[in-house]
Amino acid sequence: MNAAPKDTDEGPRYWVGVVSAEHVARGVDGGFAQLCHGKAAPLRRMRGGDWLIYYSPAEKMCGGEPVQAFTAIGRIAHGPAYEFDMGGGFVPFRRDVRYLPCQAAPIRPLLPDLGFLPDKSRWGYAFRFGHLQIPRDDFLRIAEAMGVDAEAIDRAAESDLEARGAVIDEMRGGESDADASSSTRSSRSADRRKARPAAQTELAMDGAMEAAHG
Numbered sequence: 204m205n206a207a208p209k210d211t212d213e214g215p216r217y218w219v220g221v222v223s224a225e226h227v228a229r230g231v232d233g234g235f236a237q238l239c240h241g242k243a244a245p246l247r248r249m250r251g252g253d254w255l256i257y258y259s260p261a262e263k264m265c266g267g268e269p270v271q272a273f274t275a276i277g278r279i280a281h282g283p284a285y286e287f288d289m290g291g292g293f294v295p296f297r298r299d300v301r302y303l304p305c306q307a308a309p310i311r312p313l314l315p316d317l318g319f320l321p322d323k324s325r326w327g328y329a330f331r332f333g334h335l336q337i338p339r340d341d342f343l344r345i346a347e348a349m350g351v352d353a354e355a356i357d358r359a360a361e362s363d364l365e366a367r368g369a370v371i372d373e374m375r376g377g378e379s380d381a382d383a384s385s386s387t388r389s390s391r392s393a394d395r396r397k398a399r400p401a402a403q404t405e406l407a408m409d410g411a412m413e414a415a416h417g
Contacts, residue, residue: 215250215252215253215254215278216249216250216253216254216336217253217254217256217336217337217338217339217341217342218248218249218253218254218255218256218334218335218336218337219255219256219257219258219273219330219334219335219337220236220238220245220255220256220257220258220333220334221238221257221258221259221260221330221333221334222237222238222257222258222259222333223259223260223261223262223263223264223267223270224259224261224262224263224270224272224274224307225262225263225264225267226264227257227259227274227275230257230275230300230302231275231277231302234299234300234301234302235287235297235298235299235300236255236277236279236297236298236299236300237295237296237297238333238334239332239333239334240295241293241294241295241296242295242296243284243296245333245334246284246296246297246298247283247284248334248336249279249298250279251279251280251281251282252278252279252281253278253279254276254277254278254279254342254356255276255277255278255279255300256273256275256276256342256345256346256349257273257274257275257276258272258273258274258310258330259271259272259273259274259307260327260330270307271309271310271311272307272308272309272310273307273308273310273345273348273349274307275302275305276302276303276305276345276346276349276351277300277301277302277303278300278301278303278359279298279299279300280298280299280300280301282298282299283298284296284297284298285297285298303351303355304350305346305349305350305351306349306350307349308345308348308349310326312348313344313345313348314326316341316344317341317344317345318338318340318341319335319337319338319341343356
């Protein structure tokens, strides 16, 4: 069995979420992702800038016509998972996603080329947990079948890294300004502490002279 891709801080990671086609369409229309019946954990595993592909086994959550296709692709937006009240006591967690235009890609023609599905006779077993990380090569094969250009994915990833770098630089600049301000305040405080004993000495001398002339 192939080892799971390592979770590193270098570049985007690639995920598959298992959701009915009906619910995928709602997510694409609303610009959000919702996984594993609204659980927070799978959403929190993903970082802003990661990529998500949806696999839909069927049209509806409780059955309906079989689909067995990859049905949507998008990039996870920066920001945390958040709760959304859908009414009736159901408050699932969501993440914002920037979806790309695509076409559904049936999984069966892709099976021979997908490394994250080593057992081709039991390929559905890999989707049982509803959310899994896959290698970049497999992601790009699926994206190509969905009509999404791999170069466009790379450009989006590079743009995201540049944006993240700019934010980090801005934060560091703010920290430097804060450090400088703190240093100035500390220096002023030290000057006041140095001045205080001198002032106290002068007051003591004035008091002694007044006592001597009283």
